Amino acid sequence: MAAKPKLYYFDGRGRMESIRWLLAAAGVEFEEEFLETREQYEKLQRDGRLLFGQVPLVEVDGMMLTQTRAILSYLAAKFNFYGKDLKERVRIDMYVDGTLDLMTMIMLAPFQRPEKKQETLASILQKAKTRYFPVFEKILKEHGEDFLVGNKFSWADIQLLEAILMVEELNASVLSDFPLLKAFKTRISNIPTIKKFLQPGSQRKPPPDTHYANLVSNILQF
Amino acid sequence: MAARPKLHYPNGRGRMESVRWVLAAAGVEFDEEFLETKEQLHKLQDGNHLLFQQVPMVEIDGMKLVQTRSILHYIADKHNLFGKDLKERTLIDMYVEGTLDLLELLIMHPFLKPDDQQKEVVNMAQKAIIRYFPVFEKILRSHGQNFLVGNQLSLADVILLQTILALEEKIPNILSAFPFLQEYTVKLSNIPTIKRFLEPGSKKKPPPDEIYVRTVYNIFRP
Numbered sequence: 001m002a003a004k005p006k007l008y009y010f011d012g013r014g015r016m017e018s019i020r021w022l023l024a025a026a027g028v029e030f031e032e033e034f035l036e037t038r039e040q041y042e043k044l045q046r047d048g049r050l051l052f053g054q055v056p057l058v059e060v061d062g063m064m065l066t067q068t069r070a071i072l073s074y075l076a077a078k079f080n081f082y083g084k085d086l087k088e089r090v091r092i093d094m095y096v097d098g099t100l101d102l103m104t105m106i107m108l109a110p111f112q113r114p115e116k117k118q119e120t121l122a123s124i125l126q127k128a129k130t131r132y133f134p135v136f137e138k139i140l141k142e143h144g145e146d147f148l149v150g151n152k153f154s155w156a157d158i159q160l161l162e163a164i165l166m167v168e169e170l171n172a173s174v175l176s177d178f179p180l181l182k183a184f185k186t187r188i189s190n191i192p193t194i195k196k197f198l199q200p201g202s203q204r205k206p207p208p209d210t211h212y213a214n215l216v217s218n219i220l221q222f
Numbered sequence: 223m224a225a226r227p228k229l230h231y232p233n234g235r236g237r238m239e240s241v242r243w244v245l246a247a248a249g250v251e252f253d254e255e256f257l258e259t260k261e262q263l264h265k266l267q268d269g270n271h272l273l274f275q276q277v278p279m280v281e282i283d284g285m286k287l288v289q290t291r292s293i294l295h296y297i298a299d300k301h302n303l304f305g306k307d308l309k310e311r312t313l314i315d316m317y318v319e320g321t322l323d324l325l326e327l328l329i330m331h332p333f334l335k336p337d338d339q340q341k342e343v344v345n346m347a348q349k350a351i352i353r354y355f356p357v358f359e360k361i362l363r364s365h366g367q368n369f370l371v372g373n374q375l376s377l378a379d380v381i382l383l384q385t386i387l388a389l390e391e392k393i394p395n396i397l398s399a400f401p402f403l404q405e406y407t408v409k410l411s412n413i414p415t416i417k418r419f420l421e422p423g424s425k426k427k428p429p430p431d432e433i434y435v436r437t438v439y440n441i442f443r444p
Binding site for chain 1 (some may be wrong): 273274275284285287288289291292296297299300308309311312315316317319320323353354357
């Protein structure tokens with residue numbers, strides 16, 4: 001039996017969370033090694049497993065994969081979440097890239113100076129409601145199907161659900177103008193593997209707090 | 223005959239330059255519509271031509287592609303620049319992602335405050351010499367081939383060449399400690415399609431100047 005994928009990262013969301021989502025959606029069990037000290041991080045760098053000296057690192061199928069998007073693309077292809085042809089694939093890629101842009105803003109927010117936090121939050125919500133959510137609402141409206149691309153569950157659906165839930169943590173009513181996204185959220189959340197991931201006790205990580213932000217900035221030294 | 227791809231972007235490098243490089247390397251002729259005013263951008267946005275209201279946008283094969291990485295991956299897939307199987311593809315992906323991180327510093331550089339620009343050149347040089355170039359030098363040394371992956375030209379080679387040449391414009395001796403990369407750069411530059419792109423009169427754009435920076439501010443400033 002193949003070894004379980006092993007994830008090396010901090011004990012928190014950051015750039016690894018989308019990878020956890022994808023593995024969970026595919027029903028693949030994985031192990032995690034949490035970086036807690038600068039020494040651990042430096043050892044990982046010295047061991048030569050981090051291509052550019054950075055995490056996330058995922059050991060899977062005999063490879064040491066780094067670079068978040070490369071890891072996600074590999075897993076999406078492996079689990080058949082990447083559409084049936086090049087045209088579907090590029091649409092999934094575009095939707096995912098847009099969603100990742102939004103999630104990166106959220107991911108970087110805890111590391112901003114306190115006086116910028118309010119402004120950042122407002123900007124995230126504004127972008128979600130005017131730039132990203134309307135696009136996906138329209139896509140769902142136009143084809144009337146359950147999933148974003150090709151009438152089949154794909155990486156784009158997983159990424160969008162993750163983003164929706166993250167934005168809702170910042171403002172619970174953010175989907176109030178997007179009825180189709182509301183239905184999409186319920187529908188995708190009820191997929192058995194995803195439902196399991198959303199339950200307490202799963203490897204899904206909580207929203208970042210000050211402790212997490214301090215841990216990361218100490219280990220990465222910024 | 224299929225219509226030529228059409229690129230929508232300001233008349234300068236920015237995020238579109240990698241796309242120009244890959245199309246050129248693949249021997250694909252393309253047209254460009256240069257954004258010069260805010261009004262032009264609004265026209266594209268109001269006409270629903272930009273999925274997330276942003277450029278780069280490339281009209282290709284009946285689609286309007288956005289998101290730099292999605293565009294690059296689509297072109298690479300179409301023109302055999304993405305390896306022969308999933309493992310090669312993933313290696314190429316990782317190398318491209320790392321190189322794009324480095325290229326990002328160059329893209330943002332002209333928009334930094336003048337006082338910060340010199341410091342940033344030092345930062346770029348350090349990142350290149352300590353984090354990125356040693357990795358690629360080692361890869362080339364270990365297999366002794368002319369290309370990074372699978373003994374054939376890939377997206378990884380094109381993006382790395384673009385980045386090396388752009389860095390050399392600012393730091394002429396940046397490859398001095400990397401003999402394999404030096405030879406690699408010469409060999410790639412002599413590939414006929416790339417050689418043509420490097421000659422005067424091609425669609426390769428010059429380094430960003432004040433006019434370019436001002437144009438970008440005028441178009442994108444809220």
